[in-house]
Amino acid sequence: MKITHIAAGFTVGLAAGAATALLNAAKPGSEVQRNFMANSTDAKAQVKQLKTEIGDLKNYAMQTKEESQKLIKELGTEVKEMIANYKSDIEPNIKHLKSNVENVKNRADEAKETFSKK
Template sequence: MNAKALFSGIVAGSAIFGALTLLTTPKSGEELRENCKTGMLKFRSNLNQLTTDTKHASLQVKQTVNESKETFSKVGEEIKETIEDYRQDIEPTLIQLKEDIDALQRSVDQTKKIT
């Protein structure tokens, strides 16, 4: 392939592409630059808003985590207290049941001795 022909093809293609671009562009260069500038300003504004919202959300998550830790700690302590209260409440009943079982066992043993 000839380098001169390749170079000529690239130049001709570029010229044709440039001409087509100028003819098919719906806006003038100034309008296009203004639209790009406006788009960039909107993008920066949205990025700043996203950054602010992300920081706010991060603070809310940290606060929620701290509150959750405190709440779960309190709930855990209350559950422990409730279980301990339950154990203390049922302890007399358990002792009585053990005594009744022992008495019943003694009765069974005495009945066996008699028979």
Template sequence: MKFKNIAVGFAVGVTGGMLVSFLNAPKSGTELQQSLKNESGNFKSQMNQLKVEADEVKSSFLKTKHESQEVFNSLGDEIKTMINNFQADINPNIENIQGHIENVSNRGEEISKDVDNIINRKKR
């Protein structure tokens, strides 16, 4: 019994709500349908435009990613080349300085021996 009462109340409420909404509608049924179709078409075109723009952004991002990878690869190669050139330029100078250091060290040893010889002569 209770379910029957609830079902009848629900049916009456839905019917009444529909009747009130039809009587208070600002447009007739055909006008409302046409309006909904137009809005649906506008919505579809906006969604298609949004999809096209999203594809353009994706394409632009992928292009930028590819170009930046190329730039970083070439930049890395250039840096390696610069380092190799720098090392090639500086190695002769390093060898030259090492040679001077050896000469100074040998000269210091000679002077030390000469001083020792002079001291030993004076002691005799």
């Protein structure tokens, strides 16, 4: 739901409540007018405050979005670096294991030839 819809609903509800209170009040007309003016001033102040708070909330949300995007980029870069480091660390081990496997195959072939000759 959009903030503008919430603000509009708040304003309409405030106006309806003020009108209901005025219609149900058993006071002289001049007093009702003064009360209405005071209530409308309060309502205007509340709407102004609500607009300010909505603006602050919007700014906070935008700031949070920007910071989140920055952190996600940094995290992605760190993960890529970690993977690259892992690959460079493990590469010598892989070469060593391949060499050992090749030696074992050669010995197996030699053993086959030795037993085949007998």
